[in-house]
Amino acid sequence: MKRLLLALALISAPLLANSPLPSAPYAYVQLEDPSKEAEAQALMQSIRCLQCQGQSIHDSDAQIAGDLRNQIRLRIKAGEKPEAIRAWLIERYGDYVSYAPRINSLTWPLFAAPVLLLGFAFFMLRRRFAKGDA
Amino acid sequence: MIATLGLAALWLAAALAMLQLVGGALALRANGNPLVAALRPVAMIQGMLASLAMLCLIVLFCQTDLSVALVATNSHSAKPLLYKFAGSWGNHEGSMLLWVAVMAAAGGVVAWVERRLPERTILATLGAQAFVSLGFYAFLLFASNPFTRLDPAAPEGQGLNPLLQDPGLAFHPPTLYIGYVGLSVAFSFAVGALLTREVSPTFARAMRPWVLGAWIFLTLGILFGSYWAYYELGWGGWWFWDPVENASLMPWLAATALLHSVSVLAARNALRAWTVMLGVVAFSMSMVGTFLVRSGILVSVHAFAVDPTRGQFILALLAINIGAALAVFGLRAASVTEGERFALTSREGALVFNNVMLTGALGIVLIGTLYPLIAETVGARVSVGPPYFNPATAIFVLPMLVVMAFGPLLRWRRDSMKRISPLLLVPATLALCGLAFGIWRGIGVLPLLGLALACGLVVASVMPLWGRKLRTVKLPLWGMVTAHLGVALALGGMASDSAFTKEKLVAARPGETIVVGPWSLQFAKVQPIAGPNWTAIEATLEAGYDGGKPITLKPQARAFWSPPQGTNESALATRWNGQLYAVLGEQAEDGRWQLRLWWKPFITLIWLGGMLVALGGLLALFGRVASDLRRLIAVDKIAYRRRRQGP
Amino acid sequence: MSEQKPSVPSRWALWLPLVLFGAFVALVLYGLQRPAEREVRSAMIGKPLPQFVLRAAVDDRPGLSFADMADGKPKLLNIFASWCIPCAVEAPQLAQLRAQGIDVVGVAIRDKPDDLKAFLQRHGNPFSRIGADDVSAIQFAVGSSGVPESFVIDGKGTIRYQHIGEIRADQVEMIVQKVREAGQ
Structure with missing residues (x-):
């Protein structure tokens, strides 16, 4: 049931409207250089598909996702760094497009959470065991 | 009628x-x-x-x-x-x-x-x-x-959505529900015990089969769901940290913690308030999960939540049930003492560590899942996905797994690491071998740590059987060993998938040969076929492993007519050392077909390990219920005799 | 035996779960009230268009480049396609905008020339220029996530407004207003 929701997005998107043109050159084709392809993969897995919003462009059959994969592979091929491409996309679509939240005034609690949780656990445990060993 | x-x-x-x-x-x-x-x-x-x-x-x-x-x-x-x-x-x-x-x-x-x-x-x-x-x-x-x-x-x-017309998915939702509902029994026990101030080892023993049963179903439900996503969505991914997936993971994490703390309470009369708390939390997470999925508050696609009043209704139920239980907890828990003391280096100590880390991971998943909503209160939109969840949960899960390697070897109450360290020699050596192998292959940090841990845990998890007469080992211990071994295997599968998967995306004509990893695939033909309520285009691929006898793979692109929708049916070839995964895509203008192929070494260990985890739970459940029944029958017999001897 | 000293967790810690749960309920209550926004809005409003050059999509209209957009006059940039049904729905509104003197330029996404020609014949051609984009590149450049979308661009080539989805009949005046504002 769970993944169904996402799958619906994936499936229904092409039904909305379908371009007759074949997919873009690098939508379904890997880069020749395996290390660059790995870079592109990692980036594509963390970019949200704009049409079927529950999935990354790496996992989507929507045409716009294919076009964005094409764009990303071309840019990586041309030597651009993945983080520069991510920044370029965030500049256009906002933070929502990236599954990797940046650390800023809005998201710091997200990154403080592991530290706070560990600290809290440590505090509770110390009280517990300090007494127990006494 | x-x-x-x-x-x-x-x-x-x-x-x-x-x-x-x-x-x-x-x-x-x-x-x-x-x-x-x-x-x-x-x-x-x-x-x-x-x-x-x-x-x-x-x-x-x-x-x-x-x-x-x-x-x-x-x-x-x-x-x-x-x-x-x-x-x-x-x-x-x-x-x-x-x-x-x-x-x-x-x-x-x-x-x-x-x-x-x-x-x-x-x-x-x-x-x-x-x-x-x-x-x-x-x-x-x-x-x-x-x-x-x-x-x-x-x-x-x-008609029913075609994506639901799949044997795996047909039983995924009820499995999860039974798990959720099993936790509701644990919840009721916790509330009943709080109300009557009867938190005791007997209470833990009464609650334990329900927790175990619920946990087995939750484990199976998550396994079904992830395997379904893996083969049905056609991209080879099996976990996406999507809000709906997280909604099913959170109750599982809480139930796993509860399962371990309830053992401490049953065996040692310790962690009393904490166990009651977890009993409430585990069911809360089930309801929170149900709410998140049904209300459509986080998911981008509304499949269920066409009616927003449903979300409000579930929220009202959630607020009343859980709010009331937590209020009772606040009022009554002060009168529940923590129970027996124990040293940090002890079985209890290790289980407390397990509980703290599982709760921490639960906290991370909850915060990460809700964060987009929190950001919206100040008008911002953010996404939280794998790049956050993977490392943030690993901070808690990996140390917990290290403790899992030796925790079961420790004695209750008080023990020393010196006593058990000889037993850990072999697992530690294996872990180092795994580490060395991973570094040699140049894999990422998280897969590397996962691989090393998995290697060590495979042996460490069966160590509790060391020096015992296997015939006298009780079922619950077999259960624990099996489940821990399952965790080790699943971890190894995850690490192997993310580190060693080979991908091949090609446009090919029938007759061509494609190589992916050790496989060589002969693209034989493409033909239309008809099913009971669908038609499809089916490709035939003859896949040979390392020059061996070929296996036939038939990935399909299906079209359903009620309702009209398409699905990609992937084809899988399973070998002992992994799976070959093939998907048929669209046809290009020049007549070539898009094929997506993956060779995923040892990925099956994820689900095999998961099944072992569930099997371990089942063994423990059988062991517990059997001994409970024996006791019950004995008590009944005594009562019967007393009645006969009565006046 | 260790002595049985009853260790009671501190009082505030016992109420902490309820407090956290209250915060959760408040959060999702807020979330349920808020209007569900599904579209991804462009973050490029107020920023200049990037450099681009698109070839002509049909014979009787020139292609489109950044220089054409920054010629001193405000324009409506319409991103459309012949295979997109809402695009056909908004065609009369585009014609109306054209009639009111708005310069409408188009970008045809992933289109075949013949399909496009037929579409323009059937639904009218309000465009002064039509660029062809076969890989959605212009969409990524301006932060658009679907078709149809329309952008109000001022004379210097700065993006002033984004309209997601088809322009409905009752939205024509609003669009005219936006373009006039961009011209001042």
Whole structure:
């Protein structure tokens, strides 16, 4: 049931409207250089598909996702760094497009959470065991 | 006729639940009330009636009775019987009825068999169970009646979503629901124990089978779901940290923690307040998960939540049930002492570490899942995905797994690392070998740590059997060893998939040969075929591993007509050392076909390990229930003899 | 035996779960109230268009480049396609805008020349220029996530407004207003 929701997005998107043109050159084709392809993969897995919003462009059959994969592979091929491409996309679509939240005034609690949780656990445990060993 | 019967059974069950709640409340005040004496039979009959209602709905779906609105909107006469059957819970109303039915049946079983606890505690537990059920009965009867009639009957049904027409998915939702509902029994036990101040090892032993059972179902539910996503979505991914997935993971994390703390309480009368707390939290997470999925508050696509009032209704139930339980906790927990003391280096100490880390991971998943919503309160939109969840949960899970390697070897109360360190020599060596291998292959940090840990854990997890006569080892210990071994294997599978997967995306013509990893695939042909309610284009690939005898793979692109939709059916070839995964894509203008191929070494270990985890739970459950039954029968015999000897 | 000293967790810690749960309920209550926004809005409003050059999509209209957009006059940039049904729905509104003197330029996404020609014949051609974009590049450049979308661009080539989805009849005046504002 769970993944169904996402799958619906994936499936229904092409039904909305379908371009007759074949997919873009690098939508379904890997880069020749395996290390660059790995870079592109990692980036594509963390970019949200704009049409079927529950999935990354790496996992989507929507045409716009294919076009964005094409764009990303071309840019990586041309030597651009993945983080520069991510920044370029965030500049256009906002933070929502990236599954990797940046650390800023809005998201710091997200990154403080592991530290706070560990600290809290440590505090509770110390009280517990300090007494127990006494 | 059947619909009327089902509705009547549902109303009657709801009325009995009301009676059960009143009786439970009275039991807290005074004994001797006739209603209190009738509480157990009431709970049992309520369980039967609710199950009857569910049975009626299943019959309606199997017969495709189109005079029932729910059947007409979710089924179709041309659908295979299996999916008609599964269709009865593949929708909002049906799944809620299933929830209530399982919950009432579980309450009936508690009323029937549970006799160890003080009677007041049991009655309070049944009252708490009725309190939770009543909300769901109200929800069903007033806001989502599954038996609403259509007059005149529809000429034909609208069909079930084709993606649901899959054996794996047909049983994924009910499995999860049974897990959720099992946790509701643990929740009721916790509330009953708090209300009557009876938190004791006996309470833990009464609660444990329910926690174990729920946990087994949750484990299986998550496994089904992830395997379904893996082969049905056609991209080779099996976990996406999507809000709906997280909604099923959170109760599992809480239940896993509860499972371990309940053992401490049962064996050592320690962690008393904490265990009660976890009992409440585990069910809270089930309801939070259900709410997140049904309300559509986080998911981008509304498949369920066409009606926003449903989200509000579930939220109201959630607030009342969990809020009340947590208030009782705040009031009463102060009188629950922490129980027996123990040293940091002890079995209890290791289990406390397990609990803290699992709770931490749960906290991370919850915060990460809700963060987009938190950001929206200040008008910003953010996404939180794998780049956050993977490392943030690893901070908690990886240290926990290190402790899992030696925790089961420690003695209760107090122990020393020196005593057990010789036993850890082999696992530590293996872990270092794994580490060295990973570094040599140049894999990422998280897969590297996962691989090293998995290598060590495979041996460490069976170490508790060291030096024991295997024939005398009790089932629960076998269960623990099996489950821990499963965790090790699953971890290894995850690490291997993310580190060693080979991908090949090609456009090819029939006749061409494609190489991916050690496989060589001969693209034989493409042809149209027809299924019961779909047509498809099917590719035939002859896949040979390392020059061996070829296996035929037939990935399909299917088109369904009721409702009109397409799906990609991937084809998988499973070998002992991994899976080959093939998907047929679109055809290009020049006549070549898109093929997506993956060789995923050892990925099957994820699900194999997961199945072992569930099997371990099952072994433990059998062991516990068998010894409980023996005790029960012995007690009955003594009581019988006493009666015979009486005046 | 260790002595059985009853260790009671501090009182505030016992109420902490309820407090956290209250915060959760408040959060999701807020979430349920808020209007569900499904579209991804462009973050490029107020920023200049990037450099681009698109070839002509049909014979009788020139292609489109950044220089054409920054010629001193405000324009409506319409991103459309012949295979997109809402695009056909909004065609009369585009014609109306054209009639009111708005310069409408188009970008045809992933289109075949013949399909496009037929589409323009059937639904009218309000565009002064039509660029062809076969890989959605212009969409990524301006932060658009679907078709149809329309952008109001001022004379310097700065993006002033984004309209997601088809322009409905009752929205024509609003669009005219936006373009006039961009011209001041």
